[in-house]
Amino acid sequence: TEYHTEESVHISILSALCKLPFPDFEKVIKALLIEYAQDDNTYFTEIDKFGDINVFWSLMEKYYGYILEEKTIEHLSAFFLITGLYYTLEEKIPTHWGKFISPKRADCFVFLSNFMNNAKVMDYFDMLSIKVEKQLNLKDYIDKWHIDNYVVSDIFKIFDETILYKLTENLMSDVGEFERYKDIILQRRTKHWYKKYENDYNSIYWALIMLESWETVKDDIKEHKPYDLFHKYVKQYYIMDTAYRKFINSFDKVSNKEPLLELKEKIENTYVNGYLNQLSIKWSDSLAALEQNWQITPLDLQKDFYVNYVKPHEDKDERVFVIISDGLRYEAAKELEEELNTERRGSTKITPMFGVLPSYTGLGMAALLPHDEIKINDKFQVIVDGVNSDGIENRNKILQNSQEDSIAVGYELLSDMKRDDFRKLFGGKKVVYIYHNSIDARGDNFLTENEVFNAVEDTFGELKTLINNLINNVSATYIYIVADHGFIYKRGAIRESDKVSKESLEDSFQNRRFILTDKDADFNGTLTFNMNHIIQDSKLKCIVPRGVSRFKVQGGGANYVHGGAALQEVVIPVIKFKNERGKTAKEVKKVDVKLTSISRKITNSITYLEFFQVDKIQDKTVPRRLAVYLADEEGNRVSNENVIIADSNSDNPEDRTFREKFVLKSMKYDKNNKFYLVLEDEEETVEKIYDKISFIIDIAFMNDFGF
Known part of the structure; x- marks a missing residue:
């Protein structure tokens, strides 16, 4: 018709003035809003000067219901965002904002959803949202609203800031509703501003995991036999160490730390002075x-590692790889084991060993080598079967003395190697020892000791890549990941009361957590052990501070320590990874998500659809993240977008059910046309469409009240 021709000409002119490649009224609006967000009005001025600004406003009224007297982009911005807020806020919108709520709410909401979820322009949406939030003085209202009423609102970042503040406040007040807080954090993960505040949310999440765990374990930590305490540690207590590590790691990445400082103090206090x-x-x-x-029967001993784990493969003529990661303590290895179990084909199992004392690199590394006899000479060098065990070359000798088809190499050598180099290096080798040092290297240097938890994260990535390379390049089947010792680390300052005084002993080997000496010495606040657990007929004794105290030693770097007898130092992990091939191997796959709503017909402008995560997340079944929306045959979106994160490990089907709200554009829907519910896997690079389900949309008369 003539009218449509006239309208399309107007839209073409508006699009050209906004420098768009083709006519599109929705993109004209976006261009003007993006410009306004950056305090610019060039396009708006151009339209006013060379086009017809009244045409723009009449199209705004026609398609989005804009009927405000004030014809400004400032008012238009508030109009869109308040209308969007109306859909997710379960509080009464302030009366004087009423005029900003569009009579064509659905269209505004769908426009907004597409704007804020479009990766190319979402940064501009953020700028616009911050601007409007200030203009509305939203802070004055949100304080009066209940958190449950805006827990799904994400138009403005103040919702996240307030939720974070309230969660922190509740944790500080020991309100203790841990499950509820977890639910709130899980709900926020699919929201627009989550990425900006991800580290804040993670900090709070790990703080609550730690505080919840402390509630469980604090009354259980009492007098037990060493064997029982050891087992309680590997079954339950270690979670405290993991939660503390993850909290500190997340906290370090938070850009504005001020709101979390008190919580950090509480976590530090609970972890150090409590746990x-x-x-x-x-x-x-x-x-x-x-x-x-120094012996606890019947625990596996670190000094028997070669006999218990490597020798059986040797006897069966199976090739075996041993990765020794310096300082990989048990709790961290437990996380790595879980990641390997989930992410890789093959079976993974972790077993604890009782480590040698003192728990330092020299002795720990020696204990993992094949040996008939270990000695410590008068220079405190650790000698294995007559060979000094310090350094990779010497360890290579020791290995080859036991099994000639052996090799010891450093991780750095392998990190840039190609497949052929791997094959040349390991061809014909039966026992391969690979030495990796990321955690201890950073922890033992006082300039970098505060990065030690970061080094743990890096270690996970490096070891997973190494395992990948061993499997792909040399078809490795049996891989062990083991440590020489663990460590203790706390972020807070070391106080004088944390230190133990000692006299200077001649001819002794000393560090912050142990003294090796053949002298009789009895210092307050210490324990003494003979060295017969590893050295036959030795006169040497190992003196360690009780608890987690440090000996007074000159120099910096006392936050990261090892060498003593604490569980974090002497529970040594062994991860056994067996790569599986062929039909028996379970493929790693993303969990399936199915639409469970039976009807494939939409008869209402606001519709709810239910989805189900088919399996729980467990070995070889990994999470899936989906963006879900309705679109026409050409792929044009006709609804808002919802995000589903299917990562529940619950056995309860209800916990794996998602109910999502879809708001449809108000337009004429022909029931003979095809529409699709599109499930897009955001993490896939090639095949993004996970599922596409045909729908009929049959809405007789479309308005925002759904009838």
Whole structure:
């Protein structure tokens, strides 16, 4: 018709003035809003000057219901965002905002959803949202609203800031509704501003995991036999160490730390003065009953690693790879084991060993090598079967003395190697020891010790890549990941009361957590053990501070320590990874998500659809993240977008059910035309469409009240 021709000409002119490649009224609006967000009005001025600004406003009225007297982009911005807010806020919108709510609410909401979820322009949406939030003085209202009423609102960042503030406040006040807080954080993950505040949310999440865990374990940490405490640690207590590590790691990445400083202090206090001190003192008390013998029957011993784990493969003529990661403590290895189990074909199992004392690199590394005899000479060098065990070359010799088809190499050598180089290096080798050092290298340097938890994260990535390379390049089947020792780390300052005084002993080997000496010495606040657990007929003794105290030693760097007898130092992980091939191997796959709503017909402008995560997340079944929306045959979106994160590990089907709200554009829908519910896997690079389900949209008369 003539009218449509006239309208399309107007839209073409508006689009050209906004420098768009083709006519599109929706993109004209976006261009003007993006410009306004940057305090610019060039396009708006151009339209006013060379086009017809009244045409723009009449099209705004026709398609989006804009009937405000004020014809400004400032008012238009508020109009869109308040209309969007209306859909997600379960509070009464302030009366004087009423005029900003569009009579064509659905169209505004769909426009807004597409604007804020479009990766190319979402940064401009953020700028616009911040601007409007200030103009509305939203802060004055949100304080009066209940958190449950805006827990799904994400138009403005103040919702996230307020939720974070309230969660922090509740954790500080020991309100203790841990499950509810977890639910709130899980709900926020699919929201627009989550990425900006991800580290804040993660900090709070790990803080609540730690505080919840502390509630469970604090009354259980009491007098136990060493064997029982060891097992309680590997079954349950270690979670405290993991949560503390993850909290500190997340906190370090938060850009504005101020709101979390008090919580950090609480976490530090709970971890150090509560958990670490309580556990280490009870453990020290239980060790005192060992009467100086460093042995707990029937625990696997670190010094028997080669005999227990490597030798059986050697005897069967199977090739075996051993990755020794310096300082990979048990709790971190537990996380790595879970990641390997989930992400890789093959089976993964972690077993704890009772480590050597003192728990330092020299002795820990020696204990993992094949040996008939270990000695410590008068220079405190660790000698394995007559060979100094310090350094990779010497360890290579020791390995080859036991099994000639062996090799010891450093991780750095392998990190840039190609497949052929791998094959040349490891061809014909039966036992391969690979030495990796990321955690201890950073922890042992006082300039970088505060990065040690970061180094743990890096280690996960490096070791997973290494395993990948070993499997792909040399078809490795049996891979062990093991450590020489663990470590203790706390972020807060070391106080004088954390230190133990000692006299200077001649001819002794000393660090912050142990003294090796053949002299008789009895310092307050220490435990002494003979070295017969690893060195036959030795006169040497190992003196360690009780608890997690440090010996007074000159120089910086006392936050990261090892060498002592704490569980975090002496529970040594062994991860056994077996790569599986062929039909028996379980493929790693993303979890399936199905639409469970039976009807494939939409008869209402606001419709709810239900989705189901088919399996729980467990071994070899990994999470899936989907963007879900309705579109026509050409792919034009006709609804808002919802995000589903299918990552529940619950057995309860209800916990794996998602109910999503779809708002449809108000337009004429021909029931003979095809529409599709599109499920897009955001993480896939090639085939993004996970599922596409045909729908009929049959809405007789479309308005915002759904009838």
